[in-house]
Amino acid sequence: MGKHKDNQTEEQILTAAQHVFQTKGMDGARMQEIADKASINKAMLHYYYRNKRLLFEAVFKKAFSLLAPQLNAILNDDSSLEEKIKNFTHDYISFILKHPYLPNFIIQELNRNPKFIEKIKNNVAFPDISKFKEQVNREVESGTIRPITAEQLFINIISLNIFPFVGSPLIKAFTNVDDKAYKTILEARKKEVSDFIINAIRI
Amino acid sequence: MGKHKDNQTEEQILTAAQHVFQTKGMDGARMQEIADKASINKAMLHYYYRNKRLLFEAVFKKAFSLLAPQLNAILNDDSSLEEKIKNFTHDYISFILKHPYLPNFIIQELNRNPKFIEKIKNNVAFPDISKFKEQVNREVESGTIRPITAEQLFINIISLNIFPFVGSPLIKAFTNVDDKAYKTILEARKKEVSDFIINAIRI
DNA sequence: GTCTATAGCCAGATAGAC
DNA sequence: GTCTATCTGGCTATAGAC
Numbered sequence: 001m002g003k004h005k006d007n008q009t010e011e012q013i014l015t016a017a018q019h020v021f022q023t024k025g026m027d028g029a030r031m032q033e034i035a036d037k038a039s040i041n042k043a044m045l046h047y048y049y050r051n052k053r054l055l056f057e058a059v060f061k062k063a064f065s066l067l068a069p070q071l072n073a074i075l076n077d078d079s080s081l082e083e084k085i086k087n088f089t090h091d092y093i094s095f096i097l098k099h100p101y102l103p104n105f106i107i108q109e110l111n112r113n114p115k116f117i118e119k120i121k122n123n124v125a126f127p128d129i130s131k132f133k134e135q136v137n138r139e140v141e142s143g144t145i146r147p148i149t150a151e152q153l154f155i156n157i158i159s160l161n162i163f164p165f166v167g168s169p170l171i172k173a174f175t176n177v178d179d180k181a182y183k184t185i186l187e188a189r190k191k192e193v194s195d196f197i198i199n200a201i202r203i
Numbered sequence: 204m205g206k207h208k209d210n211q212t213e214e215q216i217l218t219a220a221q222h223v224f225q226t227k228g229m230d231g232a233r234m235q236e237i238a239d240k241a242s243i244n245k246a247m248l249h250y251y252y253r254n255k256r257l258l259f260e261a262v263f264k265k266a267f268s269l270l271a272p273q274l275n276a277i278l279n280d281d282s283s284l285e286e287k288i289k290n291f292t293h294d295y296i297s298f299i300l301k302h303p304y305l306p307n308f309i310i311q312e313l314n315r316n317p318k319f320i321e322k323i324k325n326n327v328a329f330p331d332i333s334k335f336k337e338q339v340n341r342e343v344e345s346g347t348i349r350p351i352t353a354e355q356l357f358i359n360i361i362s363l364n365i366f367p368f369v370g371s372p373l374i375k376a377f378t379n380v381d382d383k384a385y386k387t388i389l390e391a392r393k394k395e396v397s398d399f400i401i402n403a404i405r406i
Numbered sequence: 407g408t409c410t411a412t413a414g415c416c417a418g419a420t421a422g423a424c
Numbered sequence: 425g426t427c428t429a430t431c432t433g434g435c436t437a438t439a440g441a442c
Contacts (some may be wrong), residue, residue, distance in 0.1 A: 027230035110372040111307050117376045151378050152395050159366035169313040173320045175354050192355050200403035
């Protein structure tokens with residue numbers, strides 16, 4: 001960003017690239033398709049981002065930096081655990097309903113290249129679990145929730161929130177619901193998920 | 204299968220293809236790499252499977268037909284709901300620990316091409332949720348578990364089971380654990396997940 | 407900054423000998 | 425059935441005019 005005079009073209013490219021990479025993946029994406037979507041020609045892509053890999057990384061970093069703040073909400077604020085779970089599931093599902101492609105994109109590309117996460121750690125605000133960990137441990141010790149490690153609870157929370165988006169084709173097929181009905185189910189999960197978790201850890 | 208005289212070569216190819224497709228995906232996989240892994244040459248791949256797409260589909264169907272029976276365990280047997288959840292989470296996590304690449308492969312390729320599931324439905328035993336649905340509804344009506352729709356419970360169960368594998372690079376990074384420690388966490392989930400679910404739905 | 411034309415490479419697929 | 429050699433197309437990337 002800011003290296004060139006015309007930020008508008010740069011943004012156009014990034015938006016087009018985002019769309020193509022997120023639906024086709026790094027290997028399946030075609031520079032020509034990105035150029036067409038951005039209403040420019042291939043040469044411009046290279047002029048602005050040098051090569052396909054760098055363009056991809058720009059898209060990935062942008063996508064990741066949209067997701068990270070969402071996670072920090074549950075990890076690093078001062079509300080009670082129950083409050084946090086309620087707010088997080090509601091906000092997170094609302095957010096992903098607006099960007100349904102995001103979680104799958106991130107996960108797919110991290111699985112393709114796990115080392116990639118190291119590059120990201122240096123570039124975007126990276127969530128930190130330590131505060132959440134202390135909070136969970138405190139509540140377990142004081143007996144206000146059932147015994148559970150912070151890691152397991154964290155995994156449960158993000159599994160229940162993220163998987164319904166990542167695994168949607170699978171779930172739709174198994175439950176035999178169409179796109180519209182599935183959207184309704186996801187909407188209901190804004191409340192359903194927090195109820196489920198809170199019941200699970202309540203004494 | 205069975206179209207050629209030499210089933211051994213066919214199996215060799217399928218195993219090699221499985222490995223390459225599951226780590227690189229359809230677009231990232233190279234026929235040359237598959238040939239090398241199978242200790243044959245590229246021409247043989249085409250002789251046995253005609254083209255890349257058909258080879259991929261053979262691999263995908265085989266992978267899917269490994270997963271489907273696992274799901275039927277929770278959907279279509281006669282044990283109690285609590286029993287089912289216990290058995291399923293334990294067996295499923297044990298199974299995936301042996302095939303950790305499987306869920307991500309299935310999900311990744313279904314997201315890349317959602318229509319693909321239609322082809323699968325005709326070829327492999329496909330899980331059916333209707334029996335599970337009746338069972339959950341009965342238990343909710345009789346007041347033995349908290350009110351929840353069968354679809355939401357089903358989504359919760361498979362989310363808690365599958366996501367920790369699919370999202371492992373992400374979770375490892377957030378929780379700051381290495382591969383070995385993560386394996387331990389997954390082992391613990393054989394019990395952790397069913398406890399969590401049963402607490403969540405218990406009155 | 408933006409374009410057209412093209413270089414250069416690589417991967418999937420096939421021909422044809424054995 | 426198995427191999428080597430090769431075709432063909434498509435894709436990233438660049439050269440160079442404007």
